[in-house]
Amino acid sequence: xxxxxxxxxxxxxxxxxxxxEAARLLAGQNLPALIVLDExxxxxxxxxxxxxxxxxLPRYCLDDPALARVIxxxxxxxxxxxxxxxxxxxxxxxxxxxxPVVSPDATVLEIASVMxxxxxxLVVVATRGTPMLGAITLDALMDRMLDA
Amino acid sequence: xxxxxxxxxxxxxxxxxxxxEAARLLAGQNLPALIVLDExxxxxxxxxxxxxxxxxLPRYCLDDPALARVIxxxxxxxxxxxxxxxxxxxxxxxxxxxxPVVSPDATVLEIASVMxxxxxxLVVVATRGTPMLGAITLDALMDRMLDA
Numbered sequence: 001x002x003x004x005x006x007x008x009x010x011x012x013x014x015x016x017x018x019x020x021e022a023a024r025l026l027a028g029q030n031l032p033a034l035i036v037l038d039e040x041x042x043x044x045x046x047x048x049x050x051x052x053x054x055x056x057l058p059r060y061c062l063d064d065p066a067l068a069r070v071i072x073x074x075x076x077x078x079x080x081x082x083x084x085x086x087x088x089x090x091x092x093x094x095x096x097x098x099x100p101v102v103s104p105d106a107t108v109l110e111i112a113s114v115m116x117x118x119x120x121x122l123v124v125v126a127t128r129g130t131p132m133l134g135a136i137t138l139d140a141l142m143d144r145m146l147d148a
Numbered sequence: 149x150x151x152x153x154x155x156x157x158x159x160x161x162x163x164x165x166x167x168x169e170a171a172r173l174l175a176g177q178n179l180p181a182l183i184v185l186d187e188x189x190x191x192x193x194x195x196x197x198x199x200x201x202x203x204x205l206p207r208y209c210l211d212d213p214a215l216a217r218v219i220x221x222x223x224x225x226x227x228x229x230x231x232x233x234x235x236x237x238x239x240x241x242x243x244x245x246x247x248p249v250v251s252p253d254a255t256v257l258e259i260a261s262v263m264x265x266x267x268x269x270l271v272v273v274a275t276r277g278t279p280m281l282g283a284i285t286l287d288a289l290m291d292r293m294l295d296a
Contacts, residue, residue, distance in 0.1 A: 027290035032180055032197075032269065049180075049286045053264035056293075057257075065261035069254070078257065079293045106217070109205075109226065113213035116201035121180065138197045142175035145204075145227045 001144065003111055004104035007125035007134030012037050015044055015089040020080065022088050023052050032121040035135060036088055043124045043132045045092065045099050055091035056082045101126055104133055108144060111136055149292065151259055152252035155273035155282030160185050163192055163237040168228065170236050171200050180269040183283060184236055191272045191280045193240065193247050203239035204230045249274055252281055256292060259284055 012035035013022050022034055026049055033048045054062065056079045061068040071078065083091070100118035102111050102125055115123050115138060126132040160183035161170050170182055174197055181196040202210065204227045209216040219226065231239070248266035250259050250273055263271050263286060274280040 023290065024294060027287065027294050030287050048267070049269050049290075050264055050267045053260050053286070053290075054267075057261055057264050061257065061261040062265050065250075065258055065265060068257040068261040071257055079260075102213075109209065109216040109219055110213050112201050112227075113205055113209040113216040116198055116205050117210050117213060119196070119198045119202075121197050138201070139175065139178050142171065142197075142201075146172060146175050 001108055002104065003102045003106040003125045003136065004133060006108075006111070006136045006140060006144065007104070008136070008140065010035055010122070010135035010137070012043075012132075013088055014039065014041075015092070016087050018083075019055055019086045019088050019091040020083045022047065022091075023056065023079075023083060026052050032137065035122070035124060035132070036092070041131045042129065043099055043101065043126055045097050046118075046120055046122055046124070047088070047092070047097075048120060051093055051097075054093065055086075058082060099124060101128070102136075103127060108141070111141060112145065115141065149256055150252065151250045151254040151273045151284065152281060154256075154259070154284045154288060154292065155252070155280075156284070156288065158183055158270070158283035158285070160191075160280075161236055162187065162189075163240070164235050166231075167203055167234045167236050167239045168231045170195065170239075171204065171227075171231060174200050180285065183270070183272060183280070184240070189279045190277065191247055191249065191274055193245050194266075194268055194270055194272065195236070195240070195245075196268060199241055199245075202241065203234075206230060247272060249276070250284075251275060256289070259289060260293065263289065
Protein backbone atom coordinates (compact mmCIF):
# COMPACT_ATOMS: atom_id res chain seq x y z
CA UNK A 1 0.00 0.00 0.00
CA UNK A 2 1.64 3.20 -1.20
CA UNK A 3 0.68 6.88 -1.18
CA UNK A 4 -0.78 6.68 -4.68
CA UNK A 5 -3.25 4.03 -3.48
CA UNK A 6 -4.32 6.10 -0.47
CA UNK A 7 -4.54 9.48 -2.23
CA UNK A 8 -8.09 10.82 -2.43
CA UNK A 9 -9.58 14.07 -3.72
CA UNK A 10 -9.51 16.85 -1.15
CA UNK A 11 -10.91 20.40 -1.19
CA UNK A 12 -8.40 23.03 -2.21
CA UNK A 13 -8.36 26.76 -2.86
CA UNK A 14 -6.21 29.01 -5.05
CA UNK A 15 -4.00 31.43 -3.18
CA UNK A 16 -5.52 34.33 -5.14
CA UNK A 17 -9.07 33.42 -3.97
CA UNK A 18 -10.84 35.58 -1.36
CA UNK A 19 -9.91 34.60 2.19
CA UNK A 20 -13.57 34.59 3.19
CA GLU A 21 -14.12 31.81 0.65
CA ALA A 22 -11.48 29.72 2.45
CA ALA A 23 -13.32 30.28 5.73
CA ARG A 24 -16.65 29.26 4.20
CA LEU A 25 -15.20 26.16 2.55
CA LEU A 26 -13.63 25.04 5.80
CA ALA A 27 -16.75 25.66 7.86
CA GLY A 28 -19.19 24.28 5.31
CA GLN A 29 -17.44 20.99 4.76
CA ASN A 30 -16.22 20.28 8.23
CA LEU A 31 -12.58 20.08 7.13
CA PRO A 32 -9.46 19.84 9.30
CA ALA A 33 -7.49 21.93 6.79
CA LEU A 34 -7.45 23.28 3.24
CA ILE A 35 -4.88 22.78 0.52
CA VAL A 36 -3.73 26.07 -1.01
CA LEU A 37 -2.76 25.93 -4.69
CA ASP A 38 -0.65 28.34 -6.73
CA GLU A 39 -1.86 29.89 -9.98
CA UNK A 40 -0.83 26.79 -11.88
CA UNK A 41 -2.77 24.51 -9.54
CA UNK A 42 0.34 23.12 -7.91
CA UNK A 43 0.09 22.54 -4.13
CA UNK A 44 1.63 25.50 -2.33
CA UNK A 45 0.86 25.14 1.37
CA UNK A 46 -1.64 23.58 3.76
CA UNK A 47 -3.83 25.88 5.82
CA UNK A 48 -5.04 24.18 9.04
CA UNK A 49 -8.43 25.25 10.33
CA UNK A 50 -7.17 27.16 13.37
CA UNK A 51 -4.96 29.24 11.05
CA UNK A 52 -8.08 30.43 9.25
CA UNK A 53 -9.30 31.76 12.57
CA UNK A 54 -5.94 33.46 13.02
CA UNK A 55 -6.36 35.23 9.68
CA UNK A 56 -9.65 36.67 10.84
CA LEU A 57 -8.75 37.95 14.29
CA PRO A 58 -7.19 41.27 15.23
CA ARG A 59 -3.64 40.94 16.48
CA TYR A 60 -4.46 42.07 20.02
CA CYS A 61 -6.95 39.20 20.44
CA LEU A 62 -4.19 36.70 19.73
CA ASP A 63 -1.82 38.45 22.11
CA ASP A 64 -4.37 38.48 24.91
CA PRO A 65 -7.65 36.57 24.43
CA ALA A 66 -9.09 38.29 27.53
CA LEU A 67 -9.14 41.55 25.54
CA ALA A 68 -11.54 39.92 23.05
CA ARG A 69 -14.18 39.96 25.74
CA VAL A 70 -14.40 43.73 25.80
CA ILE A 71 -14.96 44.16 22.04
CA UNK A 72 -18.41 45.57 21.59
CA UNK A 73 -19.05 44.05 18.20
CA UNK A 74 -20.71 40.86 16.96
CA UNK A 75 -18.08 38.20 16.26
CA UNK A 76 -19.49 37.57 12.79
CA UNK A 77 -19.21 41.23 11.78
CA UNK A 78 -15.65 41.46 12.97
CA UNK A 79 -14.73 38.22 11.26
CA UNK A 80 -16.08 39.36 7.90
CA UNK A 81 -14.52 42.81 8.18
CA UNK A 82 -11.08 41.50 9.11
CA UNK A 83 -11.08 39.07 6.19
CA UNK A 84 -12.63 41.76 4.02
CA UNK A 85 -11.35 41.71 0.48
CA UNK A 86 -8.07 40.06 1.32
CA UNK A 87 -6.92 37.04 -0.65
CA UNK A 88 -5.82 33.77 0.88
CA UNK A 89 -2.21 34.68 0.01
CA UNK A 90 -2.48 37.94 1.94
CA UNK A 91 -3.66 36.09 5.04
CA UNK A 92 -1.18 33.23 5.14
CA UNK A 93 0.96 33.07 8.27
CA UNK A 94 4.62 34.03 8.12
CA UNK A 95 6.80 32.09 8.10
CA UNK A 96 4.80 29.98 5.69
CA UNK A 97 4.05 26.44 6.81
CA UNK A 98 6.13 23.89 4.96
CA UNK A 99 3.92 21.87 2.58
CA PRO A 100 3.61 18.32 3.97
CA VAL A 101 4.06 16.38 0.75
CA VAL A 102 4.97 12.79 -0.12
CA SER A 103 5.75 11.22 -3.46
CA PRO A 104 3.27 8.75 -4.97
CA ASP A 105 5.52 5.82 -4.02
CA ALA A 106 5.83 6.75 -0.31
CA THR A 107 5.12 3.96 2.17
CA VAL A 108 2.54 4.14 4.98
CA LEU A 109 5.29 4.72 7.55
CA GLU A 110 6.82 7.48 5.46
CA ILE A 111 3.42 9.18 5.16
CA ALA A 112 2.93 8.88 8.92
CA SER A 113 6.38 10.35 9.57
CA VAL A 114 5.76 13.38 7.33
CA MET A 115 2.34 13.97 8.91
CA UNK A 116 3.63 13.63 12.48
CA UNK A 117 6.62 15.85 11.81
CA UNK A 118 4.49 18.59 10.26
CA UNK A 119 1.87 18.23 13.03
CA UNK A 120 -0.68 18.50 10.27
CA UNK A 121 -3.74 16.24 9.82
CA LEU A 122 -3.19 16.12 6.06
CA VAL A 123 -0.45 15.30 3.56
CA VAL A 124 -0.47 16.05 -0.14
CA VAL A 125 0.53 13.35 -2.61
CA ALA A 126 2.41 14.87 -5.54
CA THR A 127 5.55 14.80 -7.55
CA ARG A 128 7.27 18.13 -6.83
CA GLY A 129 6.31 20.86 -9.28
CA THR A 130 3.20 19.15 -10.66
CA PRO A 131 -0.51 19.25 -9.74
CA MET A 132 -1.32 16.94 -6.87
CA LEU A 133 -2.60 13.40 -7.18
CA GLY A 134 -4.72 13.86 -4.06
CA ALA A 135 -4.32 13.99 -0.31
CA ILE A 136 -4.26 11.60 2.64
CA THR A 137 -5.97 12.58 5.89
CA LEU A 138 -4.92 11.52 9.36
CA ASP A 139 -8.15 9.54 9.64
CA ALA A 140 -7.55 7.56 6.48
CA LEU A 141 -4.00 6.82 7.60
CA MET A 142 -4.94 5.80 11.14
CA ASP A 143 -7.64 3.48 9.81
CA ARG A 144 -4.99 1.86 7.66
CA MET A 145 -2.50 1.54 10.52
CA LEU A 146 -4.95 0.18 13.08
CA ASP A 147 -7.09 -2.13 10.96
CA ALA A 148 -4.27 -4.30 9.72
CA UNK B 149 -24.15 33.41 22.91
CA UNK B 150 -21.56 32.32 25.44
CA UNK B 151 -19.27 29.33 25.86
CA UNK B 152 -21.72 27.54 28.12
CA UNK B 153 -24.32 27.61 25.32
CA UNK B 154 -21.89 26.24 22.74
CA UNK B 155 -20.27 23.56 24.92
CA UNK B 156 -21.05 20.03 23.76
CA UNK B 157 -19.93 16.59 24.92
CA UNK B 158 -16.61 15.52 23.40
CA UNK B 159 -14.64 12.26 23.65
CA UNK B 160 -11.97 12.27 26.30
CA UNK B 161 -9.49 9.82 27.75
CA UNK B 162 -7.83 9.53 31.17
CA UNK B 163 -4.10 10.10 31.18
CA UNK B 164 -3.56 6.72 32.83
CA UNK B 165 -5.36 4.89 29.97
CA UNK B 166 -3.35 2.84 27.43
CA UNK B 167 -1.99 4.99 24.59
CA UNK B 168 -3.26 2.50 22.04
CA GLU B 169 -6.77 3.22 23.28
CA ALA B 170 -6.26 6.92 22.48
CA ALA B 171 -5.19 5.98 18.96
CA ARG B 172 -8.23 3.75 18.48
CA LEU B 173 -10.63 6.36 19.82
CA LEU B 174 -9.21 9.00 17.52
CA ALA B 175 -9.27 6.76 14.46
CA GLY B 176 -12.63 5.20 15.16
CA GLN B 177 -14.52 8.42 15.66
CA ASN B 178 -12.84 10.61 13.10
CA LEU B 179 -11.78 13.17 15.70
CA PRO B 180 -9.47 16.16 15.26
CA ALA B 181 -8.17 15.75 18.82
CA LEU B 182 -8.79 14.12 22.18
CA ILE B 183 -9.22 15.70 25.56
CA VAL B 184 -6.95 14.15 28.19
CA LEU B 185 -8.31 14.09 31.74
CA ASP B 186 -6.47 13.71 35.03
CA GLU B 187 -7.39 11.05 37.62
CA UNK B 188 -10.11 13.32 38.98
CA UNK B 189 -11.64 13.83 35.53
CA UNK B 190 -10.45 17.40 35.26
CA UNK B 191 -9.24 18.46 31.80
CA UNK B 192 -5.45 18.19 31.67
CA UNK B 193 -4.36 18.72 28.08
CA UNK B 194 -5.58 18.38 24.52
CA UNK B 195 -3.95 15.80 22.28
CA UNK B 196 -4.28 16.73 18.59
CA UNK B 197 -4.49 13.82 16.12
CA UNK B 198 -1.05 14.28 14.59
CA UNK B 199 0.48 14.10 18.06
CA UNK B 200 -0.94 10.61 18.45
CA UNK B 201 1.02 9.65 15.37
CA UNK B 202 4.09 11.22 16.96
CA UNK B 203 3.63 9.02 20.03
CA UNK B 204 3.71 5.94 17.85
CA LEU B 205 6.70 6.63 15.63
CA PRO B 206 10.37 5.96 16.36
CA ARG B 207 12.38 9.14 16.86
CA TYR B 208 14.50 8.67 13.73
CA CYS B 209 11.37 8.66 11.54
CA LEU B 210 10.46 12.11 12.82
CA ASP B 211 14.00 13.37 12.30
CA ASP B 212 14.13 12.11 8.74
CA PRO B 213 10.93 10.70 7.18
CA ALA B 214 12.95 9.31 4.27
CA LEU B 215 14.44 6.77 6.72
CA ALA B 216 10.94 5.40 7.33
CA ARG B 217 10.98 4.03 3.81
CA VAL B 218 13.72 1.55 4.56
CA ILE B 219 12.02 -0.03 7.59
CA UNK B 220 11.23 -3.59 6.73
CA UNK B 221 8.20 -3.92 8.94
CA UNK B 222 4.46 -3.48 8.49
CA UNK B 223 3.40 -0.05 9.66
CA UNK B 224 0.64 -1.52 11.82
CA UNK B 225 3.05 -3.83 13.67
CA UNK B 226 5.47 -1.01 14.37
CA UNK B 227 2.65 1.26 15.48
CA UNK B 228 1.31 -1.25 17.99
CA UNK B 229 4.75 -2.14 19.29
CA UNK B 230 5.83 1.45 19.80
CA UNK B 231 2.65 2.27 21.71
CA UNK B 232 2.90 -1.08 23.46
CA UNK B 233 1.84 -0.92 27.08
CA UNK B 234 2.55 2.77 27.51
CA UNK B 235 -0.08 5.03 28.99
CA UNK B 236 -1.29 8.25 27.43
CA UNK B 237 0.68 10.18 30.07
CA UNK B 238 3.89 8.40 29.08
CA UNK B 239 3.41 9.41 25.45
CA UNK B 240 2.50 13.06 25.84
CA UNK B 241 4.85 15.49 24.16
CA UNK B 242 7.23 17.62 26.20
CA UNK B 243 6.79 20.44 26.77
CA UNK B 244 3.15 19.68 27.39
CA UNK B 245 0.67 21.60 25.26
CA UNK B 246 -1.11 24.27 27.21
CA UNK B 247 -4.77 23.33 27.70
CA PRO B 248 -6.93 25.62 25.56
CA VAL B 249 -9.67 26.41 28.05
CA VAL B 250 -12.32 29.10 28.36
CA SER B 251 -14.68 29.87 31.20
CA PRO B 252 -18.41 29.20 30.76
CA ASP B 253 -19.09 32.92 30.29
CA ALA B 254 -16.51 33.45 27.50
CA THR B 255 -17.78 35.25 24.37
CA VAL B 256 -17.54 33.86 20.84
CA LEU B 257 -14.61 36.17 20.06
CA GLU B 258 -12.81 35.10 23.20
CA ILE B 259 -13.28 31.43 22.29
CA ALA B 260 -11.99 32.13 18.77
CA SER B 261 -8.96 33.95 20.18
CA VAL B 262 -8.04 31.09 22.51
CA MET B 263 -8.45 28.54 19.71
CA UNK B 264 -6.43 30.55 17.19
CA UNK B 265 -3.69 31.27 19.68
CA UNK B 266 -3.36 27.60 20.66
CA UNK B 267 -3.59 26.51 16.99
CA UNK B 268 -5.88 23.80 18.22
CA UNK B 269 -9.23 22.79 16.64
CA LEU B 270 -10.81 22.40 20.07
CA VAL B 271 -11.28 24.36 23.28
CA VAL B 272 -12.46 23.02 26.61
CA VAL B 273 -15.18 24.85 28.54
CA ALA B 274 -14.50 24.63 32.26
CA THR B 275 -14.00 26.54 35.42
CA ARG B 276 -10.38 25.91 36.40
CA GLY B 277 -9.93 22.94 38.69
CA THR B 278 -13.32 21.35 38.02
CA PRO B 279 -14.59 18.72 35.54
CA MET B 280 -15.36 20.24 32.15
CA LEU B 281 -18.75 21.40 30.98
CA GLY B 282 -17.96 20.27 27.43
CA ALA B 283 -15.91 21.37 24.46
CA ILE B 284 -16.29 23.60 21.41
CA THR B 285 -14.85 22.48 18.09
CA LEU B 286 -13.52 24.74 15.36
CA ASP B 287 -16.38 23.62 13.14
CA ALA B 288 -19.05 24.56 15.64
CA LEU B 289 -17.40 27.93 16.17
CA MET B 290 -16.96 28.71 12.47
CA ASP B 291 -20.58 27.81 11.82
CA ARG B 292 -21.56 30.28 14.48
CA MET B 293 -19.28 33.02 13.14
CA LEU B 294 -20.26 32.65 9.50
CA ASP B 295 -23.99 31.95 9.79
CA ALA B 296 -24.84 35.07 11.70
